[in-house]
Amino acid sequence: MTLFDRFDETSPLTGRLAMGIEYDGSGYCGFQRLSHAASIQGALEQALSRVANAPVQVHASGRTDSGVHATRQVIHFDAPASRSEKGWVFGANANLPRDIAVHWVKAVPDDFHSRLSALARRYRYVLINQLNPPVLERANVTWCRDPLDVDVMHRAAQALVGENDFSSFRAAGCRSKTPWRHMHFLEVRRHGPLVVIDIQGNAFLHHMIRNIAGALLSVGRGARDEGWLARLLALKDRQQGDVTAPARGLHFVDVRYDDAFDLPREPLGPGLLLSTGEWTGERPIPDSRMVRLRRGRPRRIVEEGAT
Structure with missing residues (x-):
């Protein structure tokens, strides 16, 4: 896709649909619908139900926590009504709050x-x-006034790349059946005053990335040495974290799928980093059992065999 693709107004879309979503998570309890607080899922389902004139339930590629943002969240739902591409996107955006937006919609196979x-x-x-607190960016960056040694942070982070037991980086209330995850890459780079921890993996544990970021900040400030993350990983104990x-x-x-699904490509966010020019899908995905299983396989097989 380009930044100015026009949406089709005539061809009806029904059946299973995928959507690309962006949101500012500041005012929400997270993606997952909860009865006692505003959620991204709740807002989306309410907006799409109005477009379809029937109840809609959405499923997301990942459940972001309270206060976490997304520039490329992918959801899917089974449409109870037929609407054009423009009808789904414009209709949803007209009924969503200003801090959530739909980028695109595409028909996908039932699996x-x-x-x-x-x-x-x-x-x-x-x-x-930087020394002074941010103003315009305060809702979507974390401020660190201490000088950070980004090169040391990057070298320390490489201890986490690969398939590992991330028990030292999971929240106490994490419900995942296994602490093992496959980290594809973890880079720490500086862009002027911005320091970016860029991380991709097959999946993540509850609070895993924020716990990794906290440990890397200690290394960058000089409070911990370069081998801290490697030792912490080996401990397999969150209480030592x-x-x-x-x-x-x-x-x-970003979230990546088999190329056979042909989902739209988009520039990676957030907006502060768009000048880097990287688009989704440009990095190779390391081979693994899970990737081999999920590429082009029916969902029933994935549910039965994937980890």
């Missing part, structure tokens, strides 16, 4: 599942490293 078909998920944790970094700096920027 597509936004979570179970995902091959990789990518996040960026964005810090602004570091602080959890604030949610406001975390952005869900």
